[in-house]
Amino acid sequence: MLDHHLDALLQAANDRDPDRLFEHASQLYAATEHTDKATLSAVAARFGTVFDLVPPGIGARLGIVAGALAERGADPVPLAEPLVEQLTGLLEQSARFAEAWRKATGEDPPEPDDEDPAWMPSAAGRLTGLPQEEAFALADAWANLYMAHMPVLSILQLSAQVRAALPGRERLVRALTAVIEDRPDLEWLAGLLAVLEDEHLIVLHRETGRGYEVVIGGIGDNFQLHTLLADVVSGPADHGLIEGVQPDPEWVLNATDGDAEPEDGPVSGQFNLVDAYGKWIWNEGVPADIPQVDGVRVVVLDPPPYERSWSPGRRYPMMTGTIRLERILRADEAAAWMSVISPESDSQ
Structure with missing residues (x-):
C-alpha cells in the first residue's frame, strides 16, 4: 500500500499535477500512522527524491510532510540533503528579493501574508526593473521561506547525526546570514545551526x-x-x-x-x-x-x-x-x- 502511494506521488510529480501530488502525499502520510520505524525510514528516503521533481513552492509544502514523517519516527538523515538544498535555494532567492525590494521601493521588505492569495502577485508587481518571471520567483521564495524551514527545524532537533554532519551547512549558514535581519521568524533555525x-x-x-x-x-x-x-x-x-x-x-x-x-x-x-x-x-x-x-x-x-x-x-x-x-x-x-x-x- 505504501509503495502504491509513493508510486502515485512520484508519478504526479513527473506529470506536474499539484492537485494529485498533494492528495497522494496526504494519503501516504495517513497510511504511515502505525508503521514501524524501519518501514517509515524507507518511505522517507524515497519520499525525499520528489524534491528534485517539483518547483520550490510546491516542495516547501511537501517538506511539511517530510518533517512529519521524521517526527513520526523515520530516519531524518536521507531527508537532510533535499530539504537543506531546497531551503538554501529559497534563502538565496529571498536575499535577492530583499535587495530588489529595497531598490524598487526604498523600504524594508514586507512580512509575507500566507492567507492573502493576492500577496505574492502584488509583491512581485512592485519589483520594478525585473523580468516578470524572475519577480514572481523571488516573491514566491520570500513567501514560502518560513514553510520550507520548518522541516529542517524538525530534522535538526531529531538527529544528532544530522546536526553533526549537515550536508551543505556552510552554504546554508551563508544564505541564512544574508536574510536573518529581515526575517526574524528564522531565528530558531539560526539557533539550531549553532548547536554544538x-x-x-x-x-x-x-x-x-x-x-x-x-x-x-x-x-x-x-x-x-x-x-x-x-x-x-x-x-x-x-x-x-x-x-x-x-x-x-x-x-x-x-x-x-x-x-x-x-x-x-x-x-x-x-x-x-x-x-x-x-x-x-x-x-x-x-x-x-x-x-x-x-x-x-x-x-x-x-x-x-x-x-x-x-x-x-x-x-x-x-x-x-x-x-x-x-x-x-x-x-x-x-x-x-x-x-x-x-x-x-x-x-x-
Whole structure:
C-alpha cells in the first residue's frame, strides 16, 4: 500500500499535477500512522527524491510532510540533503528579493501574508526593473521561506547525526546570514545551526581547584547547560566531585529528554558560569558563544552572586540534551588550566 502511494506521488510529480501530488502525499502520510520505524525510514528516503521533481513552492509544502514523517519516527538523515538544498535555494532567492525590494521601493521588505492569495502577485508587481518571471520567483521564495524551514527545524532537533554532519551547512549558514535581519521568524533555525555536537569542554571549579572534561551535545542554550553541568560534576568530594550542588532530578530530566515544557516550579542556579577571560557566561546565550583557549571552550564555576531561577525545560523540545563526564582532570592538569584563566570574574 505504501509503495502504491509513493508510486502515485512520484508519478504526479513527473506529470506536474499539484492537485494529485498533494492528495497522494496526504494519503501516504495517513497510511504511515502505525508503521514501524524501519518501514517509515524507507518511505522517507524515497519520499525525499520528489524534491528534485517539483518547483520550490510546491516542495516547501511537501517538506511539511517530510518533517512529519521524521517526527513520526523515520530516519531524518536521507531527508537532510533535499530539504537543506531546497531551503538554501529559497534563502538565496529571498536575499535577492530583499535587495530588489529595497531598490524598487526604498523600504524594508514586507512580512509575507500566507492567507492573502493576492500577496505574492502584488509583491512581485512592485519589483520594478525585473523580468516578470524572475519577480514572481523571488516573491514566491520570500513567501514560502518560513514553510520550507520548518522541516529542517524538525530534522535538526531529531538527529544528532544530522546536526553533526549537515550536508551543505556552510552554504546554508551563508544564505541564512544574508536574510536573518529581515526575517526574524528564522531565528530558531539560526539557533539550531549553532548547536554544538560532541563538543569537549574544560570545566574548572575555582573554589576547590578541581577540573573536569565533559562532552556535550544537543544543548540549545546556557540555561540547559547550567543545569546539566551542575548534575554531571555533583557528587562526593572524595571522588573528585563537588558536594552540595546536585540539581533536582526533575530539572535534569527536563533538560535532557523529559518534558520540555513542564509546569512545575523554577530551576535554581548552582553556579555563576564564567569564561576563561573572566566574562560572565549568560544563561540566555548558547554554548557556541563560549570562547576557546587553545581550541577548547573553558567554563569556570564560581559561586552565584545572587539567587537565579528560570523555567525548566528546553528551548528545542524535540532535541535531547546530552552531557558526559569524560574524565576528572589530574591535579596538575587542573592547576595548569587554573593558571591561564582570569583570576577574577567580570560581569561586563
